[in-house]
Amino acid sequence: MNVLLITTDQHKATTLGAYGDALEATPNLDALAGRGTTFTRARTQNPYCMPARAAILTGTYPSSSGVVRNGIDLPAGAARESLAAAFSTGGFSTSLFGKAHFASYYPDLPTGAVESVPDAALVAHDWFGPYFGFDHVELTSDVHNIRLAPAVGRWNWGFGPPPMGLHYGRHLFRHGRDKGVERLRLMQPEADGREWDPTQTWRNHLPEEEHHTHWIADRAIEWLGEVDRPFFCWVSFPDPHHPFDPPAPWCDRYRPADMLEVLPAAHPEEFARKPPHHQAWTQGFRGTELEWANPGWALFSEHEQLSILAAYWGMIAQIDSSIGRILGALTESGLADDTLVVFTSDHGDFMGEHQMILKGPLHYQALLQVPLIVAGPGVAVGGSVDAPVGTIDLAPTLLSSCGLEVPPHMEGTSLFGEPRSHVLTEDDVAPGVFQLRTLTTERFRITHDLVNPPNSELYDLIEDPGELSNRWSDPALGPDRAELLATLEDLTVAEPRRRLPQVCSAG
Secondary structure (H helix, E strand, C coil): CEEEEEEECCCCHHHCHHHCCCCCCCHHHHHHHHCEEEECCEECCCCCHHHHHHHHHHCCCHHHHCCCCCCCCCCHHHHHHCHHHHHHHCCCEEEEEECCCCCCCCCCCCCCCCCCCCHHHHCCCCCCCCECCECEEEECCCCCCCCCCHHHCCCCHHHCCCCCCHHHHHHHCCCCHHHHHHHHHHHCHHHHCCCCCCCCECCECCCHHHCHHHHHHHHHHHHHHHCCCCEEEEEECCCCCCCECCECCHHHCCCHHHHHHHCCCCCHHHHHHCCHHHHHHCCCCCCCCCHHHCCCHHHCCHHHHHHHHHHHHHHHHHHHHHHHHHHHHHHHCCCHHHEEEEEEECCCCCCCHHHCCCCCCCCCHHHHECCEEEECCCCCCCEEECCCEEHHHHHHHHHHHCCCCCCCCCCCCCCCCCCCCCEEEEEEEECCCEEEEEEECCCEEEEEECCCHHHCEEEECCCCCCCCCCCCCCHHHHHHHHHHHHHHHHHCCCCCCCCCHHHHHHC
8 A cells, every 4th residue: 555645734634625625626535535634633843833833754753853943843853763773664655745854944053954044055066865864855945935044045055056955945946047047036025015914915926837835746646656666655745824815816816805704703802811922922023033932813903814814715726726636646657456545734823713823832622623534445435533633643643544553652542543632743843931732532631841831721621612711720620631641741741851861863
């Protein structure tokens, strides 16, 4: 059996029709759910890109791999312990197309890492792997078109020009420097008659066939048409991560007025019994160099909020279209009946929930929940699993489904094994300020702040699915809190466990 893993970046689960959305942005994913099983309580093991992706690749918690926050590279030794390496050792052809993010894009000091934007200039033009256990890779570097600092200039160096930009950057410049620079210009807000602003929303004037979403699908389709043995293929789309800049026709798929039905209601009273940084997060970092990371949803006008949502859903519709092309190619090649297809994301996005946007050290379900759909041989058709599961469970699930041994260091369990009663999420984005451990069960979500325990949270997801009322100090839930904390204490690791000796020696 083959395995096709498709992921997106910062994708709110409830934007899929299979998760209740009515805007019809995801017909291909909804059809996949119809012929497979949907996991309604899937949770990421970390709400930030690098630790979340490391957990998928290694099958271990961030506190085990040591990648506990963005900016910590997955050590080269992890290649020997990765999901891809296990498939390769088992005789499978392995590939990755798109965003890996196993290393920092802009490290403080040169690291020599392939994905480091400045160090990518040292990568040979004919290099296509191996990389972290994958035999063949075609990568995007930092294609999130964010202007982190004036030094970045009028475009993000992650797009190029070569020798930076890795495989996608070289694609943009394949017809020479002048044509490449013109393609970069078309991506910028200035090409749409705008300037960079806190909404991070504009119409991308790059033709869709040149866009990284389309390019990633093209590269995967070509590889799938040539592979001659069982395979594990990871197709990793960098969107719908901000900025919100879909190209035509997807920039016109939704109008701001269309988004009124998905615009989350504001509940300013909810912050009365919540940690103080929650309300502060609604205001963001407007006017600072971190504005790109949190522009403050509550400061936007309703029209601005609706415009952001329209662009976000448009990006999702574009991705769904490319996924449809990939699945269609599988069918045409005769591989579909013998391929396990998995769709998920690294983490979610607030997208207006709790008057917040993007991500942060706040463990609401909009951020922790990820879409998870599995379809293929042996998977229940039209099934739904409501038990808590994690993206850490992907590695053991995929390996065991293909009859391969699950390495003993992997900490997840098969999605098709004994149902979980809980799933753990770790968050060490700001040690000494926040250090969060969250347990999600079918009824509760408890978040324990290891640095400031009084700032902890407890929500009854049955009575309060919107997580508006923090009941951490509610005597009525005292016994439940004690039981959940006992379970969490058994699972919690304040410092990295470093259970992968091979990883540590290389780090």
